[in-house]
Amino acid sequence: MDFDFSAILLALTVVFGVVWGVDRLFFYQGRKARFAAAGEDYRDPAPVDWARSLFPVIFVVLLLRSFVAEPFRIPSGSMMPTLDVGDFILVNKFAYGLRLPAFNNKVVSTGEPRRGDVVVFRFPGYICQDQDGSIVRSGDMTCADPHAPVPNQNWIKRVIGMPGDTIEVHDSQIVINGKPVVDTEIGPFKGNAARLEDNELLYYNATLWSEQLGSVKHLIARMPSRGPTPPIPNARVPSVVPPNCYIMMGDDRENSEDSRWWGCLPEQNLVGRAFMIWFSWKGMHTGAVDFHRIGTIIH
Template identity: 85%
Template sequence: MDFDFSAILLVLTVVFGVVWGLDRLFFYKNRKAKYDAAGEEYRDPAPVDWARSLFPVIFVVLLLRSFVAEPFRIPSGSMMPTLDVGDFILVNKFAYGLRLPAFNNKIVSVGEPKRGDVVVFRFPGFLCQDENGNVIRSGDVTCADPHAPVASQNWIKRVVGLPGDTIEVHDSQIVINGKPVIDTQIGPFKGNVSRSEDNYLLYNGATIWSEQLGTANHLIARMPSLQTPPIPNARVPSVVPPNCYIVMGDDRENSEDSRWWGCMPEQNLVGKAFMIWFSWKGVHTGAVDFHRIGMLIR
């Protein structure tokens, strides 16, 4: 979920607003007077007319996307079976506080993520050490280039560990503050072999489980034949640091999450995913999945 559409909207809003505002302050009256003196119907120059027409539209869209709800598309299978590739979701932008568009600085605090929430966040990068031994965030998973820029991407995962929690994860078994997370096996994963995402789970013998995280009861997929890093590890301490969250994908062995790159900083939060508004499976693999449309995300 790689470009920052909010930043583009912000730039367009500023540009159109400045063009329209400066014209009205310094040029409009003289130009209007010339048209009136010539007895001609007044017309704004094309750039000003475009700015005047588009500014309010883009400004409203910016406000809605920044402070109300923003749409995203699920690009990978890391949240299966909860979210599928091709699901289009809505994210509540004020669930955890109001943030400035593009800059993502919190200006009003509303709430904090709860265990089990499905959250969208800006990918923080991989934890690496620079040449001076300082821990920094890098876009290079191998840390061969610790100064590699971190891709500007929005990711989606489920909150597992809260600040101050003691977390242990071995394969898919999670222990939080000394208590194992309750889960119950439902049965084998059943999917469409024509879809690469489904076929990957089928090939690796995935099973579906019901898991209880806080108040969230949801489904996860497990593939015991695949190995994932445990917690704690070199990048993830057993105690979750302040203002940080441990997040994991529901497709537990097919998710590059906190187990790989550390905790997710609070400042990277974008919002809480709450609904699937459209689902597209592909032309030859189901097309529109109508039964998923309108589903609430839990």
């Protein structure tokens, strides 16, 4: 999504608060006296009444979404099999620090990402070089237009590399600080061929693997026949992760546009840690509500 719902909530909170506050400071007493003099029951003008009624509701929603938990919907299959298209998830907004709504500036530090965390973040854009040789972030993957606007989108991936780590990635093989990531094959992916997302995994004979990242054990999907993916290091990703940056990858390893394409994720782009699936919708003709996924804790 390219619009910022937090920015909309913030704007509405400010507008309703200003309308209500200005009226109470400058107009309320005089208007109340006029109604009393006329012997009529007092009532606020419609705009003021709306502002007075909606301000506390919008304000509380803004606080909850900005500092406690925010719902998101999974739009693509890049995190399958952990997260499926149509999963509705909750994201812990204070896991990595309290940030101002809309501006995303951290005001209180409460923790840092850990290897294996599933993280929602603001897409940082592709690393490009402009005409004077400066490194910039662009919305153009080819870098033909290094100053193309970066879409205002929330993405979700898993933390693979931490600041200071030495990372090597060749297809689905990951080596961190000289040690290969431990993974074990489980078996072929079994899904519903009527669903587009499942059909791709079935078409490319995907296999499921159990992967251990630090203390986190989770599932990944592999589709080697789908084609090669960029290695790490590459032109956009050095072998050593820079300070305040993270290497992110999707669990559907051959079907995820992640740090291998656009570089490391700056710390200031963090939104929060995904922790639970609260609803899952497979589609009207391909399973409808997936009840067994509801309440699943995300690892």
